[in-house]
Amino acid sequence: MLLERPKSKVTIKPAQHVFRGDTVTLRCDIYDEGVTSWSYSWYKDGSTSGFCDQQEHTFSSVTESDAGKYSCNGSETEGSRWSQMSDAVALTVSAQPFTNLRFAYPRPYLTNLCSFPSSSCYLSSRASQHEAHNLLHCRSSDLLFYTSELLTVDCCPQLAFLGGSNLKLELNLSLWFESPSGTASKPLPKRKRPKSKVTIKPAQHVFRGDTVTLRCDTYGEGVTSWSYSWYKEGSTSVFSEVQEHTFSSVTESDAGKYSCYGSETEGSRWSQMSDAVTLTVSDPRAVLSVSSQKWLTEGDPVTLICEVYSFSTGWTFSWFTLTVSPENSHHYNLLSDSSRGAGGNYTVSFAALNHTGVYSCRAEREKSVYKTQYSNTQLLWVTGVSPPVSLIVSPSRTQHFTSVSLSLSCEDQSNSTGWRVRRYTDGGRLEYCSSLYRGSQTGSTCTISSTITSDTGVYWCESESGEKHHPVNITVHSDVILESPVHPVTEGDHLILHCLYQHTTSPNLRADFYKDGSLIQNQTTEMSITTVSKSHEGFYYCKHPERGESLKSWISVRGAGSSDVTYAQVK
Incomplete structure (x- = not known):
């Protein structure tokens, strides 16, 4: 079937x-x-x-x-x-209809004004047939009357469309009745509409994830039960119809101005709209900075500073070092000598080699239970004398073009194996060369097949036991770069700088050369210092009037015969 x-x-x-x-x-x-x-x-x-x-x-x-x-x-x-x-x-x-206007006069005389957009509205009155006239005054001082129960209201027609569908008119109406002889009765008193009130608990300013309750209260004489409507600024839609509306876990999108009003559950009375109350939702962030330079020599003091901006009181702080596994898995390790306290400083009085690392912090608050995310990271580098390994960069310069091959090798006088290249990028990422999409580690050599700007960062050699040596600050930039030495220049040496342009067969530009912001040589293909002295140490860059300018590279100068190690910085 x-x-x-x-x-x-x-x-x-x-x-x-x-x-x-x-x-x-x-x-x-x-x-x-x-x-x-x-x-x-x-x-x-x-x-x-x-x-x-x-x-x-x-x-x-x-x-x-x-x-x-x-x-x-x-x-x-x-x-x-x-x-x-x-x-x-x-x-x-x-389209949204015109707001249904209700007027707070004693029943049964007045019940309702029309709820559609029109220049003529209708007022329904339950006054007795013996009353000859209904008189209605508008704010515009127009006077209209009609002698039946159904009163046609043509006064103030120009107000009907002002503000569109969301307009709420407050017409100053008075209603009274005349006897057939023309004697007017005393105008009926206008009953003041109660005003709703919004309260927010536990506070108007809260943190992301907090539980927040909005409450609407309307106190009107003779009304025992109200129904509620909630609005958020920027929306005409009612989002809740209960007296208390709770966000179990607020987010920044819940922030805004809230208002409400009430209507009599079993009657015709309406309250005035409440004043808008602002709910602010914050996501405080811990920010880490360093009191001095990030490149230190053994014995230097340094202080890490953790702050929560705009929320300066009531916080306690914890300090961490960031490590990464060969599989590129990141771990935050609480410092064993870091006790959580109200002070936002972590001080190392005498920096040692083992203080080299990537640091982070976070803040907690007990009053309104909240724990920030981990802060931004900061790299601290502590160097000693005569490191056992050198980082060789090819091409041998600190600035490099995009879309080229870059090679970095760790060379150890005694043992060329067991060293790997690691880096800390400007974006705050701690990585092994072998974990890069375009990177590969062969023995102690790291090769990046095609550079991009996000390859900018600090590169160093690290042993299997965690020893870190010879950091070099590498930048990757398009168009114009400064060709400057990777390693410190020795006093008395001859220093030559070039301004290179990526998109030409003759890369050396005729350009202006600057030191610490001041022009030192103009319109030349190379800048030459025949005998370098300590006074030549500083930030250098080049500028071409049409091609643009390079980034700034720090050129370090060390004394002749000195074994101190100073490293190039670029900004």
Whole structure:
């Protein structure tokens, strides 16, 4: 026997005719004996392409473009049966109607003003037939009257469209009645509408992840029960209809200005809209800085400073070193000599070689329980005398072009094996050469096949036991670079600097050369210092009027015969 296919049915809630900004849910139902699970397909205006495969599809804020005729069908989830296509159901979306204005006069005299945008509105009065006139005064001082229960209000028509659908008019209305003889009664007193009030607990300024409750209170004489509507600045849609609305874990997107109003649950009274109350949600960040230079010699003092900007009190701090495994897995290690305290400083009075590393901090607050993320990282480098290994860079310069090959080798006088190249990038990443997408480690040599600007950072040699030696600051830049030595220059040596341009067969540019911001040679293909002295130490860069300028490189000068090690810095 051929089973008749069941027919799908579409329902639209809350209604088929809604207003722009409303939340609307389409639901597809299929009732068939023996089928427990259906898959669904939704179609609009006869289109053959389905736009949703759920039983319910919700428009969180409908617009006129969502209007149309919707239909659906279903297929058995674990079977071969199909339903018939449902009848199409029309969804109509209109512009938001004019706010329904209610006036707080004693019932039964006045009940309602119209709730649609029109220059003529209707006022329904339950006054007795014996009262001949209803008089209505508008703010514009117009005076209109009509002698039936249904009063046509044409006064102030120009106000009807001001501000669009969100306009809330406060018309100063007075209502009284005249006797047939023309004697006016005393105007009925205007009852003042109560005003709602918003409170936020535990505070208006909270941290990300906190639990926050918004509460709306309306105190009106004679009203025992209120219904509530909540609004957030920038939206015309009601997002909650309960007296207390709770965010279990706030985020920055929940921040904003909130207001509410109340309506009598079993009556016609409405409160005034509350004043807007601002909820601020912060995500405090710990920021790490260094009191002095990051390149230190054994015995130098250094202080790491951890701060939480804009939230300067009530914090305690912890300090960490960042390590990375050969598999590029990062670990934050709490310093054994770091006790958590209110002070945001970690001081090393006499730097030793083992203080070389990448540091981070974080802050905690007990009053409003909160722990920041780990801060930015800072590299500290402590050098000694005559390191056992040298880092050889090829091409031999501190600045390099993008999209070229770069080689870095660790050379040890006694043992050329067991050394690997590591780096700390300007982006705060601690990496092995072998973990780079374009990098490879062969023996003690690291090769980057095609450089990019994010390869900029500090490179050094590290042994299997964790010894770190000979850091070199490498930058990768397009177009114009300064060709300067990787290693310190010895007093009395001859120093030559070139300005190189990437996109030419004759890379040496005729350029201006600067030291510490001052022009020292102009329009030359090379800058030459025949006899270097300590006074020549500083930051150098070159500039071409059309091609642009290079980054700045630090050129270090050491005394003749000195075994002190100073390293190049670039900024």
